[in-house]
Amino acid sequence: MELALFVVLAVIAVIAAAGVVVSKKAATSALFLLLNFCTLAGLYILLNAQFIAVAQVIIYAGAIVVLFLFVVMLLSPDKEEGKDRKPYTRIFAVFLAVLMLVEVGYVLFTGVLGGTTGQYTPEKIAEVGNVQAIGQVLFTDFLLPFELASVLLLVGIVGAVVLAKREL
Amino acid sequence: MVPSSYYLILSAVLFTIGVIGVLVRRNAIVILMCIEMMLNAVNLTFITFSRYLNSLDGQVFVFLVMTVAAAEVAVGLAIVVSIFRLKETTDVDEINLMKW
Numbered sequence A: 001m002e003l004a005l006f007v008v009l010a011v012i013a014v015i016a017a018a019g020v021v022v023s024k025k026a027a028t029s030a031l032f033l034l035l036n037f038c039t040l041a042g043l044y045i046l047l048n049a050q051f052i053a054v055a056q057v058i059i060y061a062g063a064i065v066v067l068f069l070f071v072v073m074l075l076s077p078d079k080e081e082g083k084d085r086k087p088y089t090r091i092f093a094v095f096l097a098v099l100m101l102v103e104v105g106y107v108l109f110t111g112v113l114g115g116t117t118g119q120y121t122p123e124k125i126a127e128v129g130n131v132q133a134i135g136q137v138l139f140t141d142f143l144l145p146f147e148l149a150s151v152l153l154l155v156g157i158v159g160a161v162v163l164a165k166r167e168l
Numbered sequence B: 001m002v003p004s005s006y007y008l009i010l011s012a013v014l015f016t017i018g019v020i021g022v023l024v025r026r027n028a029i030v031i032l033m034c035i036e037m038m039l040n041a042v043n044l045t046f047i048t049f050s051r052y053l054n055s056l057d058g059q060v061f062v063f064l065v066m067t068v069a070a071a072e073v074a075v076g077l078a079i080v081v082s083i084f085r086l087k088e089t090t091d092v093d094e095i096n097l098m099k100w
Helices: A004-022 A027-046 A049-075 A085-108 A120-130 A131-138 A143-164 B006-026 B026-052 B057-087
Strands: none
Touching: A004 A027, A004 B006, A004 B026, A027 A049, A027 B006, A027 B026, A049 A131, A049 B026, A049 B057, A085 B006, A120 A131, A131 B057, A143 B057, B006 B026, B026 B057
16 A cells, blocks of 8 residues: 555655656746645655655745746746757767766665764654654754744845846 | 654755855856755754754854854845946856956
8 A cells, every 4th residue: 555655655756856857948847846746745645754755845845836837837838949959968968967866776785875873763752743753853963953044044035136136 | 763864964955055056057046055065954954863863062052153144145236236236237257357
């Protein structure tokens, strides 16, 4: 059951990712990206990360894709022609990327993948709920990154407003 | 239970598709979309390891990665908009003032 769900979601995610790269129009790419994000949220639920799944839908599918669509509609970039690149650059790029995939696959199948095992088994998380468990870790062990993330968001807001103004 | 290598292979494939998109496409906005896809592939790896090592550090890290990605998309799109105001194009091959 879990395997069937994983296979369905994985196939849809890969097809949507390919759709992002292959689409002619930028708006179609944004919609394929939305599908990719939603299938990834489903995969996170399969991996017992319910809070991250909901955060994925809210942040990525609900804010970032909307922002992309706004910019795509504003700039209406439909002129994809122009000076074409030499034909071998695309093939070389795909070859390099596939080479990287082969490397990663090699490490996956022959390397020893592991780390220090923690104590948050799914049963222990289910006692208090996923959100509370993440909160316990976030506000004790990861307090400094959390505060720095809020500073980073402030910097991002100020930067985006300054960059997009017509006259400073 | 699904073996962890299945999720890791899926994450590697999504990352590779993102890399191909960044290298092949010429529209700056689609390149930013493919960067977001790469970030999501890495998020999937983190959550996979968080599940199979019984740890919550991966999920907290993914939370922070999402924060960084949101800020990066906002600033990146602001840069694309201001370049578009200057050159009326989003084609990255046209942004070649510093080319010698």
